[in-house]
Amino acid sequence: MTGRAGRLAAVGIIALIASAHVGSPDTYFEGAAGPYPVRVIVRSPGVVPGLAQITVRLLSPLPQGTLPRRVLVLPVYWDPQTAAPPPPDVAQHVPGDSTLYSAALWLMRGGSYSVQVTVEGAAGSGTALVPVMAVATRRLALDKALGAALLGLGVFLFAGAVTLIGAAVRESGLEPGAVPDQRRRRRSRVAMGVATVVFGLALVGGRRWWNGVDAEYRSGLFQPLHATATVRSAGGAQVLRLAIDDTSWTNPKRQWTPLVPDHGHLMHLFLVRDSTLDAFAHLHPLPLDSITFETSLPPLPRGRYRIYADIVHESGFAPTLVSSVDISSAGGSWRPSDRDDAWTTGNAQRGTGNAVALQDGSTMTWERGDTPIVVDQEAPLRFVVTDPTGRPASLEAYMGMAGHLMLTRDDGAVFVHLHPAGTVSLAAVETFALRQPGDTVRGLLGARLTAMEKRSGERGAVLDGAPPMPGVHRGESLPAPGALSFPYAFPKPGPYRLFVQVKRAGRILTGVFDAEVRPAR
Amino acid sequence: MSVAVAERSTARIPWYVGALVIAATSAVVGVIWDISWHRTIGRDTFWTPAHMAIYLGGALAGAACGWLVLQTTLRGTPEEKAAGVTFWGFRGPLGAWVAIWGAIAMLASGPFDNWWHNAYGLDVKVLSPPHVILALGFTGIQLGALFLVQSLQNRAGESGRRVTGLLVAFGAGILVQNIAIMGIEQIAFPNSAHNGLYYKVAGAAFPLVLIAVARASRLKWAATATATAYLAISLVMIWVLQLFPATPKLAPVFNPVTHMVAPPFPLLLVVPAAALDILVQRWGPGRDWRLALFGGVTFVAVFFVTQWFFAEFLLTPYARNFWFGVDQWDYSSRVREWRYQFWRIRDDPVTPAKLGIAALLAVCSARIGLWWGNWMAGLRR
Numbered sequence: 001m002t003g004r005a006g007r008l009a010a011v012g013i014i015a016l017i018a019s020a021h022v023g024s025p026d027t028y029f030e031g032a033a034g035p036y037p038v039r040v041i042v043r044s045p046g047v048v049p050g051l052a053q054i055t056v057r058l059l060s061p062l063p064q065g066t067l068p069r070r071v072l073v074l075p076v077y078w079d080p081q082t083a084a085p086p087p088p089d090v091a092q093h094v095p096g097d098s099t100l101y102s103a104a105l106w107l108m109r110g111g112s113y114s115v116q117v118t119v120e121g122a123a124g125s126g127t128a129l130v131p132v133m134a135v136a137t138r139r140l141a142l143d144k145a146l147g148a149a150l151l152g153l154g155v156f157l158f159a160g161a162v163t164l165i166g167a168a169v170r171e172s173g174l175e176p177g178a179v180p181d182q183r184r185r186r187r188s189r190v191a192m193g194v195a196t197v198v199f200g201l202a203l204v205g206g207r208r209w210w211n212g213v214d215a216e217y218r219s220g221l222f223q224p225l226h227a228t229a230t231v232r233s234a235g236g237a238q239v240l241r242l243a244i245d246d247t248s249w250t251n252p253k254r255q256w257t258p259l260v261p262d263h264g265h266l267m268h269l270f271l272v273r274d275s276t277l278d279a280f281a282h283l284h285p286l287p288l289d290s291i292t293f294e295t296s297l298p299p300l301p302r303g304r305y306r307i308y309a310d311i312v313h314e315s316g317f318a319p320t321l322v323s324s325v326d327i328s329s330a331g332g333s334w335r336p337s338d339r340d341d342a343w344t345t346g347n348a349q350r351g352t353g354n355a356v357a358l359q360d361g362s363t364m365t366w367e368r369g370d371t372p373i374v375v376d377q378e379a380p381l382r383f384v385v386t387d388p389t390g391r392p393a394s395l396e397a398y399m400g401m402a403g404h405l406m407l408t409r410d411d412g413a414v415f416v417h418l419h420p421a422g423t424v425s426l427a428a429v430e431t432f433a434l435r436q437p438g439d440t441v442r443g444l445l446g447a448r449l450t451a452m453e454k455r456s457g458e459r460g461a462v463l464d465g466a467p468p469m470p471g472v473h474r475g476e477s478l479p480a481p482g483a484l485s486f487p488y489a490f491p492k493p494g495p496y497r498l499f500v501q502v503k504r505a506g507r508i509l510t511g512v513f514d515a516e517v518r519p520a521r
Numbered sequence: 522m523s524v525a526v527a528e529r530s531t532a533r534i535p536w537y538v539g540a541l542v543i544a545a546t547s548a549v550v551g552v553i554w555d556i557s558w559h560r561t562i563g564r565d566t567f568w569t570p571a572h573m574a575i576y577l578g579g580a581l582a583g584a585a586c587g588w589l590v591l592q593t594t595l596r597g598t599p600e601e602k603a604a605g606v607t608f609w610g611f612r613g614p615l616g617a618w619v620a621i622w623g624a625i626a627m628l629a630s631g632p633f634d635n636w637w638h639n640a641y642g643l644d645v646k647v648l649s650p651p652h653v654i655l656a657l658g659f660t661g662i663q664l665g666a667l668f669l670v671q672s673l674q675n676r677a678g679e680s681g682r683r684v685t686g687l688l689v690a691f692g693a694g695i696l697v698q699n700i701a702i703m704g705i706e707q708i709a710f711p712n713s714a715h716n717g718l719y720y721k722v723a724g725a726a727f728p729l730v731l732i733a734v735a736r737a738s739r740l741k742w743a744a745t746a747t748a749t750a751y752l753a754i755s756l757v758m759i760w761v762l763q764l765f766p767a768t769p770k771l772a773p774v775f776n777p778v779t780h781m782v783a784p785p786f787p788l789l790l791v792v793p794a795a796a797l798d799i800l801v802q803r804w805g806p807g808r809d810w811r812l813a814l815f816g817g818v819t820f821v822a823v824f825f826v827t828q829w830f831f832a833e834f835l836l837t838p839y840a841r842n843f844w845f846g847v848d849q850w851d852y853s854s855r856v857r858e859w860r861y862q863f864w865r866i867r868d869d870p871v872t873p874a875k876l877g878i879a880a881l882l883a884v885c886s887a888r889i890g891l892w893w894g895n896w897m898a899g900l901r902r
Contacts, residue, residue, distance in 0.1 A: 049643040084773035106564050106771055140640035153629035160622050167606040172615040173899040177603035210650050217641050
């Protein structure tokens with residue numbers, strides 16, 4: 001075991017990232033904090049600085065059958081120059097649920113954090129790292145009741161202040177019992193007039209101030225880097241080019257940290273046919289330079305496609321780039337740019353079936369049960385793959401994972417790339433686990449990560465020696481027979497389509513399902 | 522105790538005056554405590570004791586003055602009603618109404634501030650619209666307290682003048698404390714005492730209150746007493762806060778403090794305040810322009826000499842002890858040699874021209890203060 005791997009072994013790994021997704025800011029994770037299996041959910045505050053709510057659920061089986069002494073949580077900013085954390089917070093028991101703990105996380109700066117979740121108990125203690133992105137994603141509207149109440153108070157205060165000025169000028173200097181004369185009354189009226197103008201101007205200034213703050217905040221809302229996609233023909237094949245043409249990325253003085261590979265790929269790109277959602281591809285473009293990525297395009301049907309591209313920065317920040325492209329001619333021959341590329345088509349009609357036939361004759365079944373899927377409630381995302389004889393299929397690791405689940409709302413407002421360990425980017429976990437205090441030069445950690453992957457000769461192998469995460473596998477065979485599940489709760493109601501990808505006998509298989517998510521009551 | 526009784530028994534302080542003075546004190550103590558909280562612990566909730574002290578000020582002022590005006594209006598004797606001013610059909614002393622206005626402003630700032638945090642983030646900037654409303658609110662309570670004790674003093678017989686005069690000085694001292702808090706970035710730290718801005722801000726802000734109270738109070742040394750009250754509040758807070766263990770709870774922690782960070786040592790306003798008192802004693806009403814001119818210039822001259830050298834002392838090892846409480850820095854500060862140095866002396870050195878501007882500002886401040894003081898001297902209700 002290397003020294004670095006030793007460090008990793010000492011720090012158990014929980015990874016979760018809220019950001020490599022569209023319209024889904026919360027973070028879900030399932031894994032281990034030392035001997036304790038846990039599920040962690042971090043609810044994004046949507047503002048920065050803000051308070052994120054974290055819940056830690058201890059999962060069965062509990063080691064030695066006993067609850068831990070305490071659960072600690074601590075968010076640590078990625079930058080070694082500013083990461084000087086305070087002592088961790090003790091997460092409190094949620095009343096009525098002995099295995100659930102909760103706490104608030106103070107995320108004071110925008111950017112990438114690792115949340116250290118430590119569980120201490122009789123079975124020992126373990127710490128899990130949960131990458132979380134703090135970004136401002138929304139601006140809260142002023143609801144009508146509160147707005148009306150504040151307006152009422154404002155009017156009262158304004159009128160009250162003017163009245164006070166009038167009363168002060170008219171009566172306050174008179175001996176008790178004396179009646180103000182005409183001169184005092186006139187001066188009082190003049191004073192009230194002047195006060196109305198002065199206070200009115202102050203209000204106008206206050207309004208301008210508020211509007212300025214609001215405009216500044218809106219301009220600072222998180223936007224992924226701008227990217228432009230184009231398709232061109234090359235030697236009978238079609239090539240998709242995605243250029244990160246955002247000035248904040250192309251500027252030589254940019255503040256962004258460089259990209260690091262996730263499962264050996266600098267970019268995971270997804271194509272979803274617009275409107276019908278009946279064509280889907282999961283590709284891994286190769287970088288031509290630091291801006292341009294290209295990949296050979298599979299023979300997808302003509303049409304407009306939504307593009308989602310997951311990238312991971314050296315800081316652990318893992319955004320999803322969003323773009324779109326028109327594919328005007330059906331492609332010819334396809335030589336995948338990468339052996340992990342896969343695509344599927346068909347399924348134009350929405351269905352409610354729980355079992356779908358996969359391309360190799362096996363069957364994928366969604367064990368969704370009869371319970372409706374509801375917003376912000378844990379969704380039953382459990383899938384079983386059986387071979388043509390009906391027995392559990394033997395699955396292989398697909399990019400180090402037992403499976404990948406991409407889900408999108410029909411209108412594209414939500415797109416999420418899930419693994420059995422949750423909304424996890426392994427690369428983000430790696431950056432936090434391997435970061436050293438001396439990593440103050442940008443690119444240093446990324447270069448080390450890449451070198452480690454190359455030396456190991458295996459994608460996603462950097463974390464060898466670390467405690468396991470569910471569904472993360474470095475070998476080619478999986479111990480569990482054909483079953484996989486994903487911890488997640490849908491963020492918005494509406495119709496969704498799910499693409500579940502597994503690998504069997506060297507072939508990447510995609511099962512397509514539809515779901516209707518109900519609003520929370 | 523009724524208003525009428527209060528007038529007759531001037532040596533005793535009516536309950537509502539006591540309540541309002543306590544409320545104003547609670548609010549200013551809460552603000553100093555809250556600043557220390559943010560410099561030491563970093564994170565807070567609505568329910569921190571510092572916030573409770575601030576809101577206790579609002580609640581106590583609102584409840585006491587609200588009760589007073591309701592009682593006066595609905596069940597008051599003709600004398601009691603006659604001793605108040607009219608506000609939308611209700612009767613009560615002007616100070617009570619100002620305090621009620623302040624309490625309602627504080628009440629309004631609560632939900633507004635909560636929404637602001639949820640919409641734009643947790644206190645991205647200290648100076649925000651809801652915080653300004655909160656500051657207006659507790660300043661209203663402090664002004665209300667000052668007006669109330671001022672009218673009490675103005676109606677008091679000889680036996681009550683000293684007590685009420687001291688109360689006026691204390692109320693004004695709270696206002697001076699408020700000003701010092703609002704100028705924390707410019708005039709709080711001794712490291713700024715060799716900057717031009719330091720004297721401009723002090724010149725513009727302090728003569729206003731000091732000369733107003735010197736004119737309005739019946740104490741001979743009213744401005745000095747006011748500055749002493751400010752000094753006393755500051756010292757008590759310095760000595761008490763640093764006794765309490767506390768640790769930072771917000772990243773990044775570059776300065777792992779172990780106790781509540783004390784506020785900076787207060788300005789020695791007692792010296793220029795004494796000079797102002799002498800001038801006010803020398804020139805009574807009717808020579809206000811001359812008084813403003815000499816008062817402003819004198820204030821800056823005496824303040825400059827006092828603070829210039831006293832700040833040098835505060836940066837020496839002799840001041841780094843419990844009594845002066847200096848060299849205490851925020852948990853997020855990377856403490857280096859800068860803490861013992863004068864800041865920005867190349868960018869903003871003190872020059873005769875800047876002292877001239879400071880003196881001009883002080884003259885204007887003193888003139889406004891005299892108008893205000895004359896009005897307060899006539900306050901009867």
